[in-house]
Amino acid sequence: MLVLTLATALLLPAAALQQTTDTTVAVQRGQRLEVAAHSGSITVRGWNRNAVRIRARTDEGGGVDVDTRGSRVSVSASGRRGGPVEVAFEITAPAWMGVSLSGVETDMTVSGLAAPVEVETVQGGVDVDGGVDQITLHSVQGSVTLRNARGRIEVGSVNEELRLTDISGQVSAETVNGDVTLSRVTSASVAVTTVNGDVTFSGPIAAGGRYSFATHNGDVTLELPGTPNAGVYVSTFQGDFESDFPVTLTSTRRKRFNFTLGSGSARIELESFQGTIALRRAAR
Amino acid sequence: MTTDLWMYRLSEYLDDELTPPERAACEAHLAGCAECRATLDELRRVVARARSLEDRPPARELWSGIAARIGATPPQGVPALAALTGPEAPVVSLDAGREAQDARDPRAGRRRISFSLPQLAAAGLALTVLSAGATALLTRQHPAPAANPAAAVASGPGAGALSVQPAAAAPGEAREIAAYDRAVGDLQQVLQAGRGRLDPATVRVLERNLAVIDTAIAEAQHALAADPQNAYLSTHLARTMRQKLDLLRRAATLVQSS
Numbered sequence: 001m002l003v004l005t006l007a008t009a010l011l012l013p014a015a016a017l018q019q020t021t022d023t024t025v026a027v028q029r030g031q032r033l034e035v036a037a038h039s040g041s042i043t044v045r046g047w048n049r050n051a052v053r054i055r056a057r058t059d060e061g062g063g064v065d066v067d068t069r070g071s072r073v074s075v076s077a078s079g080r081r082g083g084p085v086e087v088a089f090e091i092t093a094p095a096w097m098g099v100s101l102s103g104v105e106t107d108m109t110v111s112g113l114a115a116p117v118e119v120e121t122v123q124g125g126v127d128v129d130g131g132v133d134q135i136t137l138h139s140v141q142g143s144v145t146l147r148n149a150r151g152r153i154e155v156g157s158v159n160e161e162l163r164l165t166d167i168s169g170q171v172s173a174e175t176v177n178g179d180v181t182l183s184r185v186t187s188a189s190v191a192v193t194t195v196n197g198d199v200t201f202s203g204p205i206a207a208g209g210r211y212s213f214a215t216h217n218g219d220v221t222l223e224l225p226g227t228p229n230a231g232v233y234v235s236t237f238q239g240d241f242e243s244d245f246p247v248t249l250t251s252t253r254r255k256r257f258n259f260t261l262g263s264g265s266a267r268i269e270l271e272s273f274q275g276t277i278a279l280r281r282a283a284r
Numbered sequence: 285m286t287t288d289l290w291m292y293r294l295s296e297y298l299d300d301e302l303t304p305p306e307r308a309a310c311e312a313h314l315a316g317c318a319e320c321r322a323t324l325d326e327l328r329r330v331v332a333r334a335r336s337l338e339d340r341p342p343a344r345e346l347w348s349g350i351a352a353r354i355g356a357t358p359p360q361g362v363p364a365l366a367a368l369t370g371p372e373a374p375v376v377s378l379d380a381g382r383e384a385q386d387a388r389d390p391r392a393g394r395r396r397i398s399f400s401l402p403q404l405a406a407a408g409l410a411l412t413v414l415s416a417g418a419t420a421l422l423t424r425q426h427p428a429p430a431a432n433p434a435a436a437v438a439s440g441p442g443a444g445a446l447s448v449q450p451a452a453a454a455p456g457e458a459r460e461i462a463a464y465d466r467a468v469g470d471l472q473q474v475l476q477a478g479r480g481r482l483d484p485a486t487v488r489v490l491e492r493n494l495a496v497i498d499t500a501i502a503e504a505q506h507a508l509a510a511d512p513q514n515a516y517l518s519t520h521l522a523r524t525m526r527q528k529l530d531l532l533r534r535a536a537t538l539v540q541s542s
Contacts, residue, residue, distance in 0.1 A: 104542070105483070122486060122538065140534070141489050158531060159489045176493040176531060195527060196496050216500040216524060235516035237507050256516050273504065273520060 021056040021064045027073055032098045035091060036076040038084035039105035046095035046112030046130065053092040060085050098133075107142070116151070125160075143178070161197065179218070188266075194218065198275070202282060207228050208266045214271040222270070225282040229262030238274040244281040290317070293515075294324050464525065471532035478539030490535045497528045 027033075027050055035042050040058075054075055056064045062079040064087070079085035084104075093099065098116040101108050107124040110117055110131070117131040125142035128135070129151040138144070143160035146153065150168040161178040164171065168186040179197040182190070188209035192199050195216045202223040204212065211230075213220045219239075227245075234241055235256045247259045270277045290313045297310050314320055405497065479487050504521040511517060 123483065140486065140538070158493050158534070168524075174527075176527065177496050193523065193527070195500050195524065214520070216503070216520070235520075237511075237514075237517060237520075253421065256514070271516065271520065273500070273507070 019056075019058045019061055019063075019242060023064075023066065024051050024053040025066060025068055025073065026051050027068070027094065027097065028042065029094075029096060030071060031068075032072050032100065033091070033093050034072050034074045034100045035089060035102075037087050037089055037103045037106050039103065039132040040086040040088050040106040041109070042089045042091070042101050042103060044089075044091045044093055044099055044101065044111075044113070046097075046114070046228075047092050048095060050094055052094070052097070056085045056087050057091040058085050061089075079259075093195075117149075120201060132158060199272075204228075205266045205268065207263075209266040211266065212269045212271075214269070214272045217275065218272060219275040219277045219278065220270050220272045221276075221280060222268070223280045224281045227262050228266070228268075229264060230266035230268045231260050231264040232279070233258040233267070233269045234277055235269075235271045236273065236275075236277060240274045240276045241278070243279040245279055290314075291320050291323055294320065298324065298328065357500045464529070467529060468532060471529070474536040474539055475532065478536075478542075481539060481542045486538070490531070490538075493531060494528065495526060497531065500524045501528065 009143065012231060029050070033052060035044070036045040036055060036278060043047045047250050052073055052075075054064065054066060056077060058077060060079055062077060062085040064075065064077050067074040075089065077085050077087040077089070086105075093113070095114050097113070097114055098118075099110060099113065099264070100118040101110070101120070103121045103124060104121040104215070106121045108119045108121055108126045108128075110119070110127070111129040113130045114132050116134045117128055117137070118134070119126050119128065119137045119139075121138070121142060123142065124139060126137045126144040127138050128137060128145070128149065129147045131151065132147070133151040135151055135153045135155075136145065137146060138157070139153045139160065140158045141160065142157065143163065144155045144157050145165075145245045146167065147165045148167075149164075149223050151163070152170045153167060154172045155162050155164065156173065157175040157178055160175065162173045162175050162180045163183075164173065164181070164185060165183045167182065167184070170189040171182065171187050172187060172191045173180050173182070174191075174193045175197065176194065177196045178194060180192050180194050180199045182192065182201045182203065185201065185203035186206075187203065188206035189211075190201065190209075191212045192201070193212075193214045195248045196218065197215060199213045199220045200223075201211075201221070204225055205228040209230075213222070224245075233256075237255060241255075245261055249257050249259050270279075290310055293306075293310065297307065300307075302310060314324065455536055475490070482490075501521065501524050504524055508517045508521060538541065
């Protein structure tokens with residue numbers, strides 16, 4: 001058990017309140033890293049040591065708390081009177097260590113981890129490179145970017161775009177006012193929803209997979225390699241449909257129709273209230 | 285008729301609203317389609333659950349989870365949620381938001397301007413119901429503006445609560461729509477009462493995005509009025525309504541945790 005309260009500056013003039021903390025604690029497999037910062041930034045990088053190095057900088061004094069009790073390593077910062085403080089955390093953690101980051105006005109960056117990642121912020125962007133198993137990333141006012149991850153992936157924003165690249169696993173992405181771009185995604189289960197934004201997907205269609213892409217005010221574009229085997233269900237109210245693949249309609253009712261590509265083993269649902277829905281053949 | 289078109293009409297089957305030939309065809313299809321049978325079973329469960337929602341306080345286990353999630357720092361004037369864990373929970377007045385609500389929403393005079401904390405919890409349950417696949421059922425017979433002038437969507441930050449007069453829909457349907465209406469209203473009041481505790485920029489973003497969703501809801505409703513049999517529009521409207529609940533729930537959580 002280790003509880004550290006590091007470096008508290010008191011009664012100093014503002015110019016002297018810049019505080020830097022640098023400490024390293026040993027950790028064991030199975031522990032999880034939890035970091036909270038009301039405002040500022042949290043950056044976590046993976047390394048191959050069984051230790052967590054915490055560097056923190058604040059311009060407002062205050063302290064950094066590190067608690068290694070039990071299965072968690074908890075890191076947080078507080079101001080001189082215990083209130084919220086702006087802090088820049090730079091943390092290095094074992095690549096196997098799952099992380100949970102939370103903040104309000106906080107930008108979040110994670111890289112080099114082969115472990116679960118959970119991020120929640122309000123006014124900040126989220127940028128994650130890596131992660132396995134459960135990956136959950138949410139912001140309200142910031143964009144969310146995820147690269148090189150695999151597992152059960154859930155990403156969301158309210159007012160910004162979602163961008164996922166080189167992903168494998170089950171994917172769920174939802175925003176209100178932003179585009180959703182999924183590039184080089186290998187998945188048998190994808191669900192994407194936005195209200196005011198474009199939806200773009202590129203990747204193979206898995207046999208028996210289920211894919212759902214929906215927007216109200218935007219385009220839906222799928223870029224598919226080879227000859228996909230899928231039943232395709234298209235719905236729009238005022239939009240258009242374009243396809244690079246030969247389409248033979250099996251059912252149509254106004255602007256709702258479905259057709260089969262190849263064996264039809266997967267299911268692809270494409271919906272845009274008033275945008276263009278397009279199936280593109282991926283360039284070799 | 286394809287599998288999927290029958291799936292679109294399962295709620296009509298459930299409500300015994302298909303013609304006899306259609307019902308026979310649907311049952312023949314159900315006999316050979318496991319996916320549609322599973323969906324029908326889910327619809328039955330959801331309907332049963334939705335109907336049990338009305339005026340029933342949530343179970344203690346559920347309530348404790350909700351209280352833990354949203355009750356860390358209750359707004360001024362609101363009792364600590366931890367103390368309110370049963371059906372005896374009092375009604376909480378949110379007068380702070382009443383004037384603004386009244387000014388925006390002409391229906392406000394007919395609506396509760398206070399809510400019980402279990403009802404707030406029920407908002408979460410309603411969300412679960414909507415996301416569980418009952419949305420088509422909930423909105424399929426939702427009266428669209430042109431088809432039924434009694435139903436309307438308010439505009440502005442408080443918009444989206446669906447106003448349905450009892451005569452406009454069958455009792456079960458009205459109850460389900462009213463549950464949504466109440467959930468939206470309760471969550472909006474949480475946001476209204478606690479907006480001073482959020483960063484103004486966050487409030488602006490939330491309101492702007494609620495307006496985006498309200499616009500989408502209104503467009504979908506107008507489209508549905510023009511094409512009331514369009515299953516896509518019903519589903520799309522339902523999904524957009526669920527997104528509004530999602531956003532309001534998230535906003536309420538932000539308020540409670542700030």
